[in-house]
Amino acid sequence: MAQEITHSDDSMSSYYIHHSENPGLILVSQLLTGDNFASWYRAMIIALSVKNKLGFVDGSVLKPDNSDPSLLTSWKRNNNMGQTSVSVYFTKLKTIWEELNHFRPQCVCGSCCEGIRKLELHHQMDYVLAFFMGLNESFSQVRSQILLIDHLPSINKVFSMIIQEERQRQFGSQEDDWQGYKSGESICFRSSQGL
Template sequence: MPGDDSSSTSTAILATPTAAIPAHSPYFLHSSDQPGTPLVTPVLDGNNFPTWHRAIVMALEAKNKLQFLDGSLPKPASDSPDPPHWTRCNSMVRSWIVHSIVPNIAHSILWVDSARDAWLDLHDRFSQKNAPRIFEIRRSISTLSEGLDSISIYYTKMKSLRDALSSYRAMPTCTCGTATTLQSHVETDSLMDILQGLHESYSVVRSQILLMDPLPTIA
């Protein structure tokens, strides 16, 4: 019937924009992607930016949406077919970020139209060197000891502190070999931190390890 043909045609037209976007495209949104869903926990509270930043980046990489933050996918020209898709995904990413932040911080970026601009604003405010936090972590590392814990539990605690410290001290990008040397020094420092907190029952083993050349890795 003519009425049925018209209905089928309308349905096909409405379905075309979504169906035409392949799954590998950054414009693709899965049916499970919801704007009100926090991407990560815990949310950003102003004191956990390094770990929150890393978690958000990982989540958006998994969703193929990191391009909306790093500037590699700017808003398309108005004469292309992509602006509606870009706007839709940009709003989705903005919403994910807003719902992954405590309300008083989220309100400050709520009216920013670009997900990238909101991201850069948060980065400028919270990525500054946090000397008091670095001091706290360094002090925790220097005072941590195995005590009554097992080696595994003690190592896990130490690694958590070392990872937190490294989040405030990014290694420089280098192709001359200097970064490898710096990384070696960092690994040596980590080994020393582990050894100094071991129970005294391991004093002989510790002495033997310190005499090794080269020093073993923490693993």
């Protein structure tokens, strides 16, 4: 009896993950700056196309339904490969903001402190909006809820709210996997039954 080849085993499939691929893999050596977007974009498109992963980025590889758990698992694995956690994203932004703060005016005379405080509140609002701009669209509902708050919370409070949402999703995803395991939909369970 011939062994069945799955999507994740076929090197021509978008679902195939080579053993050298991982979330930390650098696809292009050129870092994105404001001046080099066109060349960086071309290099990224080529790199993703060669690895047969462009469909996960442009949305042409759609999420499969629950009828094929192994295909759904492969899709999740590939789709999550390019996503950065909220913590990593926030840490990168925070580092940049701290560097920028070294170039902002500091009150040394004691008479301009009120103006500096107002400017700092304005910067906090800018930080929140910049953070929201880089978030995955899946956070649009919680982002909208935060923007409806009368006085926009500080960036640290906003980060806390977003990270809480991310953790709830991870917990929900693990719970779905557990439910599948309990109902006998586990890949390991199904393959052992076929013996």
